[in-house]
Amino acid sequence: MVLSRFWLIIIILSTVYILGMLATGNVYSIDHVVNGKKDDALVIGEVYTARLPVHIQDSLNRAPDHKYIAHGPTTWQDTIYTLDKGVVRITAGRQAADGILPTCRNSIFDLLLPLIAYLSFFCGILQLLIDSGASEKLARLLSPVFVKVFPDVPAKHPAISYMTLNFAANFLGLDSAATPFGLKAMESLQEINPDKERASNAQIMFLCLHAAGLTLIPTSIIGYRAAQNAQNPADVMLPCIITSFIGTLAALVIVGIRQRINFRSGALLLAIGSIMGVLAGLMFYITRLDIIEKNHFTANISNVILLSIILAVVAYAFTRERAFADQGKNIFSSFVDGAAGGLKTGVSIFPYILGMLAAISLFRNSGVFEIISGAIARFFLMFGVDKGITDALPVAILRPFSSSGSRGFMIDAMQTYGVDSMAGRLASVFQCSAETTFYVIAVYFGSVKVKNTRYTLSSMLLVDLICVIAAIVVCSMFF
Template structure:
């Protein structure tokens, strides 16, 4: 219900703002909102050639392309004059994201089809883990801890192994693997959900822990920083880990208090201590490496573990081939059957993802998001917050809505202020410290047709806010 109302508010307010901007003269055309593409120049006016300044007119006439560009610097938007069909079109600035119709197309071609491919492959592997009995063994090993965190889940339930693989993939920055494992976990949890239209306690806990984004190896962030010529691309790794870890603890505490979980459980305390010790130990190891060593380690660890998971699954399935025969199938046929289920899941979630991304596209291109973010930045600056911090806030504000959009702001901030600036580093921490909340809600709950997400959205947004505040303090401390 909350998600539905929020979606409607975004859509309706964006449409109203677009219409008001058009008829009040603040916008020249609304075509870009519908048909424009990211980074396209924005048409702001159109005049007859005798209505423009003489020096611009002369420059256009001298140009073979009948085009004149001014303000060509990195800090101000270019203004471009293009003479065509007896009029001069004036463009200024670029579009922040694809318009409504291109978003529909890119959602299918650039997001859902690749996601379906990932789902097909990893759901095929999951089918091998299920039939071979590997997932059952993993669930048995982890049940003592998981039944404390998820008391409504029966002991040794298959969802435990799926959630474990999802958390591990997130932990290592393996986004392509995390989503299929997570969707399989939601599907398994839905089987024991007494009210199929309403999110269960276990599903909410899983979603909030997943969305808190605990990441050990922020591979993509390191890559962006390296591309932006950062002196040490991996120097944000420790701040990212601290921020996302605090976010995960906050998510667990907020949901746990609401679900009345026993925090004094010995198994929970021991698990938390082991996790902290593992993180600290790995950080100490990475910290003693030189720059080339850090880059080599962070570039290969995640990929090596993913290859290891694939190899283990196939080898274990080969060893347990008799169990496939008993199930009247073969290893390859089981993989194909699992892959087919992955494709079906991708088709199921497409409408949910499309609806959310189209609303976000309209919200950004309407100009309403920019106004809200500018006012928030203005409010922070009046509170004495450093400009280095307020310049990074657009990344934090857009992150819950769109990973691609916030990534665009991240790259822009590093190009504008420098990858080694406080703004560039803080933007990097914002980007890697949480998930895209609305996208995650749409994908995971949509995959099992959950209509009432209860308090999941509010909790995830609170955790996002905690991550933003933590990131600011951690970045100020480190840099």
């Protein structure tokens, strides 16, 4: 219900605002909202050549391409005059996101097809895990911890295995693997959900922990910083780990209080302590490496572990060929069955993804997002908050709505303020330590057709806020 109302609000608010701006003459064209592409120049006017200052007319006539650029503080703020058949087209700024129609088109080619491919492959691997009996053994091993966090999930239930793999993939920064595991976990939890249209406690807890995204190896963030020639691309690694760990604990406590979970459990405390021990040990090892060794380690560890998991599942399935035969299958046919299930899941969740992405496109291109983010930045500046922090805030504000959008703001912050500036580093931690909340809710609940998400959205947004505050505090301490 909350997500539905939010979706309606941003569509109505954005549409009314952009139409009002057009009616009052504050914008010249709204074609970009419907048909434009991300980073295209925005048309702000068209005039006859004679109405321009003489020096611009002369420059346009002399230029081979009939263009004149009035340079702004950054290339994004340049004003470009283009002469064509006596009419000068004036453009300035860049479009924040694809328009509605390109978003619909690109959602199929850039999002749905890759997602279906990932889902099919990893769901095939998961089917081997199920048919070989490995999932049951993994669930039995982890049940003492999971029954405390998920008391409504029966011990040894397959959902425990899927959630474990999802958390592990997030832990290693393997987004492509985390989504299929997470969707399989939601489907498994839906099987024991007594009200199929209402989110269960277990589904809410799982999704909030998933969104908190405890991360050990922020591979993509390090890659973006390396591409921008950071002095030490991996120097944000420890702040990312600390911030995401704080977010995970916050999610556990916030949802746990709502669900009256007993935290005085030896198994639960041992699990949290073990994670902290692993983090401390790995960070001790990583901090002793030089920059080349550190980059090599972080670039390879996630992929090595992913391939090791795939190898372990396939090898175990090979030793259990008899179990497959008893089910009238072989190892490859089991993989194919799982992959086919992944294909169906990908198709079923696409309408939910499309609806959310179209709304976010409208929200960003209307200019409403910039008004809100600018107001928040000015509010913090009033209280003397460091400008490096306010410069990075657009990433934190946009992150719950759009991963690609917040990534664009992160890269822009690196390029504008410097990759090793406070804003550049803080933007990286913001990007790493929070999740695309609205997208995740739409995809995961859409995959099992849950309509009433209860307090999921409010809890996840509160966790996002805690991650933002934690990132600011941690980065202020480190940098």
